[in-house]
Amino acid sequence: xxxxxxxxxxxxxxxxxxxxxxxxxxxxxxxxxxxxxxxxxxxxxxxxxxxxxxxxxxxxxxxxxxxxxxxxxxxxxxxxxxxxxxxxxxxxxxxxxxxxxxxxxxxxxxxxxxxxxxxxxxxxxxxxxxxxxxxxxxxxxxxxxxxxxxxxxxxxxxxxxxxxxxxxxxxxxxxxxxxxxxxxxxxxxxxxxxxxxxxxxxxxxxxxxxxxxxxxxxxxxxxxxxxxxxxxxxxxxxxxxxxxxxxxxxxxxxxxxxxxxxxxxxxxxxxxxxxxxxxxxxxxxxxxxxxxx
Numbered sequence: 109x110x111x112x113x114x115x116x117x118x119x120x121x122x123x124x125x126x127x128x129x130x131x132x133x134x135x136x137x138x139x140x141x142x143x144x145x146x147x148x149x150x151x152x153x154x155x156x157x158x159x160x161x162x163x164x165x166x167x168x169x170x171x172x173x174x175x176x177x178x179x180x181x182x183x184x185x186x187x188x189x190x191x192x193x194x195x196x197x198x199x200x201x202x203x204x205x206x207x208x209x210x211x212x213x214x215x216x217x218x219x220x221x222x223x224x225x226x227x228x229x230x231x232x233x234x235x236x237x238x239x240x241x242x243x244x245x246x247x248x249x250x251x252x253x254x255x256x257x258x259x260x261x262x263x264x265x266x267x268x269x270x271x272x273x274x275x276x277x278x279x280x281x282x283x284x285x286x287x288x289x290x291x292x293x294x295x296x297x298x299x300x301x302x303x304x305x306x307x308x309x310x311x312x313x314x315x316x317x318x319x320x321x322x323x324x325x326x327x328x329x330x331x332x333x334x335x336x337x338x339x340x341x342x343x344x345x346x347x348x349x350x351x352x353x354x355x356x357x358x359x360x361x362x363x364x365x366x367x368x369x370x371x372x373x374x375x376x377x378x379x380x381x382x383x384x385x386x387x388x389x390x391x392x393x394x395x396x397x398x399x400x401x
Contacts, residue, residue, distance in 0.1 A: 109391055110141030115154060115163075126163075126170070134169040137161040145190035147198070155187030160200065175210060175217040183208060183217075191237035193245050199256075201234030207247060220263075222251075227262035230254050230278075238283035238291075240305075246291065248280030253293060253303070268293075268301055268310055282339075284328045286349070292336060294325025300338060300347070313347070314338075320345075320356070329374040331401065337382075339371030344384065346401060357401060366392050 138156035189201035236248035282294030299315035327339035368389025
């Protein structure tokens with residue numbers, strides 16, 4: 109589990125906390141953990157507020173990611189997103205530095221930033237990187253959704269356009285693909301958006317003027333074929349994308365409900381249990397036998 113005060117490992121019974129120690133070069137580089145990614149070799153890539161640390165589980169040690177671009181630039185800012193395009197290509201998103209692409213076999217680091225042309229990154233503030241079933245890499249930024257085009261080594265912008273939305277509804281916090289191949293986007297103030305990749309059209313849900321109006325959707329998770337779990341600063345919702353029925357799962361006044369309504373992450377383990385990370389209330393667990401959902 110990534111927290112503001114270190115990396116926590118839970119074995120089912122006990123926690124072990126990994127923190128930065130200035131005198132220990134094998135400790136994690138920073139205590140503010142923003143994202144965690146496991147590569148094909150089993151190593152953990154830990155995005156922190158001060159760059160990227162890589163954890164070797166066999167040695168139980170961390171090393172700083174020190175690759176440099178041809179211009180001599182290294183990753184020292186907050187790392188918000190990590191995604192593998194394949195076993196040898198890792199995409200790394202930063203809070204203010206755009207995205208980096210790391211070619212592991214060549215130990216080569218490439219840097220992409222926002223620019224004035226229509227084929228550059230939409231914003232240097234990157235929240236999410238996601239690879240869809242077809243292998244395309246999508247990048248959620250503060251100012252829209254971008255898809256990487258390998259043939260031209262640039263980006264195609266899929267900016268949301270809806271006059272009923274707030275000015276910052278292009279802030280893309282979450283991306284997931286459902287079984288039907290549609291992309292679902294969680295936004296800062298524009299609710300939930302569905303992108304049909306074939307027609308390149310959007311459908312919007314839970315935006316301004318809707319009941320409920322759901323803001324800061326940080327996690328979208330396909331719970332079942334037609335049902336999505338939506339984690340937001342306004343609680344946890346179950347949404348049926350076919351019938352459009354929705355249900356709020358958490359209850360802020362129920363002590364046996366979620367510990368906090370600010371939901372940041374949702375994960376399903378190998379035993380079908382659901383782990384829900386919150387901002388103020390730690391981690392919540394729902395076993396597969398729980399009938400809460």
